[in-house]
Amino acid sequence: MGILTDYFVAASDTEAATFLDDGVPRQALPDGHVLESKGIEPFVTLGTLEEILTGRPYAEISSGVTAVTFSEDTGAVVVQVRPALLEALTGASESELDGAADAWSRTEELATDDPAPLAAFLDDLAALARIAESEGAGVYCWASP
Helix, strand or coil, X not given: CCCEEEEEEECCHHHHHCCCCCCCCHHHCCCCCEEEEXXXXXXXXXXXXXXXXXXXXXXXXXXXXXXXXXXXXXXXEEEECCHHHHHHXXXXXXXXXXXXXXXXXXXXXXXXXXXXXXXXXXXXXXXXXXXXXXXXXXXXXXEEC
């Protein structure tokens, strides 16, 4: 079984941390504020996406990812998605997102012949980033093994 992830909009690290133990129930947030995913974790996989979208070296990106909170009992973690990635997502055109999905699908972490599901995920993540931007909030990821 892969890692479970929920990407969501929250006003602060404190608000995001409240979802550590039980995940992010859709009914807890307004419509469109939660994106369920499986296997797209916020460290390596999103780091490679940020490298693709921004051209910044992965080593620089990976050193800037930190957990908001972590459960030693369950292994669950809440991480803020890096602002540079959110900015790249909100500024990307649909064709740029499709191109990024294609490149992302060929990375070692994802290695798939079909970039369509990744393109759909990127469209949804970009929509989440735009919501966060309009609300002055952040995008976070709850992940659990």
